[in-house]
Amino acid sequence: MGSSSRQRATGHGRQGWRDGWTRVLGAPAIVAGVFAMTFLLALPLSIMLRGALSAHLGSSLAAETAATGVNYDWWQEFTAQATDLGTTFSPSIVGFAAVLDNVSGVIDARTPIAPIAAALALYMTGWAFLSGGIIDRYARQRPIRPHGFFAASGGYFFRFLRLAAFAGLVYWWLFAYVHPWLFDHQFDNLTRGLSVERTAFLIRGGFYAVFGALLVATNLVVDYAKVRIVVEDRRSVFGALSASLRFIRHHGRQVFALYALNTLTFLAVLALWALMAPGAGGAGLSMWLGFLIAQLYIGARLALKLQFMASQIALFQANLAHAAYLAAPAPVWPESPAAEAIR
């Protein structure tokens, strides 16, 4: 492929990126819906933790400094006796450290505690359910109303569950075997005789890149499989996976150019959050302001996740023979006594 092909690929990637944002911003209900899901699933555990914190603070004056700033003595006393959720209450929850902690936790294969793992499993199941409706809506580029959305979600859910089972196997294999081989076995072998930390870090960074690439590759194949399941109404998950692989193989430059653009956008959001993330702060209005800013960040992350999906759909559709694919709305019998009388 010559430079003109690269330019076409990049151009398609850029177009897909722009188109993706158009689709995301054109369906704000989806953004609101996934935000509500994220918020509501996190809420019960937060309420439980609040109960534990409140019980420990009781009527103590320690709450005064904990409310107005940081009472690190009390904090450490709490975590010393904490179990379950309380053990996750560490300084890493403050500001941008949360991002570092979470990304590091995943890429370093840290196992979440049971209540958190349960919430994460529920969350990912929620996404698996909603993805069908989301892809369908973005592919149609027109409102499909809630019943249309959830009908699509339900219709594709079991196909997506089968796809998730396959993806889960791959991810499990990566974390159970590839990750320890890289980060325990190979990293130990390569760094055993190293006396320079910077070199060890570069090696680890290289392993992060390798492992990350494997995760991204799996992610891409599964993402385009989902797109093909919905847009082409494919029944076979293995058929969708091989179709996804074919698409990526034939349009690799566009696919990776788009992924790179989305990743850069993601990094820009993180950088902005690193600058704006509130610290410990106090109680009262500043607390709510800080929480609001944090929710805006969560909203931006969610919009970005939807952008990944929407832009991939846009790229796929732009490469289809029938690029302006839009399915006609399914006919709906009107809900009214008059219509019932006609029937």
Next chain:
Amino acid sequence: MTTPRRFAAAFLLCGAIVVAASARQQAPAEQPPAGEPVPASQTAPNARSPRNANYEIDARLDDDAKSIKGRETIRWRNITDQSTSELQLHLYWNAWRDQESTWLRERRMAGLFRPPPADAWSSMDVTALRLRDSSGDMRDATKEMRFIAPDDGNARDTTVMSVPLGRSVAPNQEVEIELEWTARIPRPFARTGWVGDYYFIAQWFPKLGVLESQGWNTHQFHAATEFYSDFGVYDVRLTLPRRFVVGASGQQTARTDNADGTTTHRYQGEDIHDFAWTASPSFVDLSKRFESPTLPPVVIRLLLQSERRGQADRYFAIISATLQRYGEWFGAYPYPNLTVVDPAFQSDSDGMEYPTLVTGRSRWLTPDSSQTPEGTTAHEVGHQWWYGIVATNEFEHAWMDEGINTYATARVLEEAKNPNRVESRYFGGFIPWSFRDIPFTRVDNDRLAGYRLNAESDAPWTPTFQYWPSTAAIISYNKTALWLHTLEQRLGWPTMQKILSIYFERWKFKHPKPADFFDVVREVTGQGHYWFFDEVYRSSNTFDYGVQEFRSERLDDKTFTTTVVVRRYGEATFPVGVVTTFDDGQHVKETWNGQERRAVYVYQRSAKGATVQVDPGHVLLLDVAYTNNSRTLSPRGQQASLKWSLKWMVWLQDLMLTYGFFV
């Protein structure tokens, strides 16, 4: 020959004999090569210590085989009031010879051990031992050496060797022995070993135990302990490949390049009780002179890893701050020099002290507001006073060094390290993040958090080598620092400083025992404080005072009845203040001796009760649950818990989104 000629010949012959004899008598003793200093006298009038264990060591590093071959002459003098007919020596590196040493058995028992690769082990073998007998001749005693296990009878432990002298050495008599040994250098084990081309070599030569009035004090090497030895003069020649930069205890007095591509570095140290050294071709070798109007100057030598070159100023600043404060608070640092080593990555040699040589601890990436490298460096420099100069028995009373030093270091850092913030590390520990809102305070450096988790694991007066290995440091370091800080809060810093400075000056170079420290406390304060030391030193009970009940009810139009019930939840006792405040701003202070299980106070006043605090000044830092020490009738627990649960919720949402990558 005629008679006059015979007489003349005889006269000349006699004269020649006389001249020759005279010349022989007046010939100077063998002089050291020009330019090399004369070894310090072991009985010099300016000796600060007894100098009863003196070492001349000649050692060669085999960089390819990772081994050391050495020869040493030990001149030892019996400074006790008892005779002895044996010598006992430590061979510390045999603790890492195999898994059956006492050190490794204890580590395995405490779950602190992971079997290392085959090339990680070490050994120390004495290949020859000779004793100078009463006739002045050297007698081969190699076959008479035997290993002993005075602590646990472990026949597989070979860290203590006994050598029968064949005669009784009376008080003030001397013994001279020569040893030859080979040692295999381990991959890093307990702060000693090699990684890459970096060596840190400690406890590397056969070293005498300490003879006390009750007999030899030569403990086996235990997982929970460090070391104990007598003072002397060290004269050490180290031969290594020329490419190495070397640092060591004492001062370098000579350097000779040899024809075989090696260099012999000669180091001498007076009034020290150990000798460690380090070598690496990659060191950045920096020096700075510490000067103070009230303290003697010290040449600071910093051996820095090149990737941390940018931290040189931080290192020098904290070293100088520690020399200044310890010098002013306790007594001047008596040596002309101090070497600080910034250890190599994965060398496991960080955070350790040796006479006039310490290792710091740092990382390639470290925020300015975190106390890496300051925290460890201040602590290790501070050890020069308690470990290096006072030199207590770390096998039996580690708290007298580690605990006192942790307490004093926390004070140095409070003054000299600002800002000082809590730090966490991510991505395999390589990426730091400093929390600008969370200060790392003096009490954090007293290590309250760690103490709280294992407060009852051992009573401090238990000999340290019998502590449970995984929690030993918490008792030696944390608990001691906390009770010293508590004592300071009770007595005031000027009194505490006086105690420690008298203790230092009186007991330097003398191996004091716990009773000696407690005696100084009694002398300075005029009180024994036995009740306090019974709780913090002779017991493993925990302190926990709290408010059991606090209510204020209207009795009539003008009067409120405020009831305060304070309780001793823990088993240890300490007198505490109880302060109750009222809505009108007034307060009442009670003093409770803390002995009974609870105390009840009832007030009838025109104002309603507002708050109550037990030990409001947080004098008792050993209280494991300070949150329950107070109550208020206008609690903000709901607000505080809401604030922090909202922050936690954002963390959880972010975690969910991170896992959302997979769907």
